[in-house]
Amino acid sequence: MPHHFADIAFTPSVIKLQELQGSRTSYARMQHQPDAVNQHLTEHEAGFIAARDSFYMATVTETGWPYIQHRGGPLGFMRVLDSRTLGFADFRGNRQYISLGNLSTDDRVSMFFMDYPNRTRLKLFGRARVIDPEDQATLAQLEMPDYRARIERGFLITVEGFDWNCPQHITPRHSAAEVQALTTPLLARIADLEEALITRPA
Known part of the structure; x- marks a missing residue:
């Protein structure tokens, strides 16, 4: 199967359900393309990832739980290092280390990159590798000098497959910075109009 995301996601049980639910024909065409696709990130995917300030990452516990x-x-803290490699600095958080522990026994990850305002979602399968603090050369590629957070380690993800999702059922949401960018011109216009009213001759 040349579509790398489908090759991973469409297991025999999934294919059986697609057949039962009537969607298999279209997904069969998706899988059986003449050339291998959706394993190497293009400039489109790289630009989309660079514009994100968050993502979701799934790992699997030793006991099989997702x-x-x-x-x-900050924007762009997930770095696209080449067409098959992503990397990000692991900033100190609540120190539960669940993802880190899971990756010590199973390196597979599933990632969601969300653009809520534009109702766009990029799904990605990969294999993660932990970068220890001693590897300063690699960590230097991942650090954000202007972001005041302690880096405990880094992660490199080898892309195994990705797919873009349809916008259906994605509710648009905006960050505080996005709301400010949208409202600043409006607030400036309101201030101008108020000033004009104050200075207007009676």
Whole structure:
């Protein structure tokens, strides 16, 4: 199967359900394309990831439970190092180390990158590798000099497959910075109009 995301996600049980639910025909066309696709990130994916200030990452516990963690930071803290490698600095958080522990026994991750205002979602499968503090050369590629947070380690993710999701059922949401960018011109216009009213001759 040349579609790398589908190759991972469409297991025999998933394919059986697609057949029962009537969606298999279209997904079969998706999988059986003439060339291998959706393993190497293009400039489109790289730009989308660089514009995110958070993502969700799922790992699997030793006992088989899925675990999802939110990761946040400055815009672009997830770095696209090449077409198959992502990396990010692990800023100190609540120190539960669940994802870190899970990755010590199973390096597979699933990631969601969300653009809520534009109702766009990028899904990605990968394999994660922990970068210890001693590897200063690699960590230097991941650090954010202007972000005041302690870096405990880094993560490198080798991309195994990705797919873009449809916008259906994604509720638009905006960050405080996005709301400020949208409202600043309006507030300035209101201030101008109020000033004009004050100075207007009676």
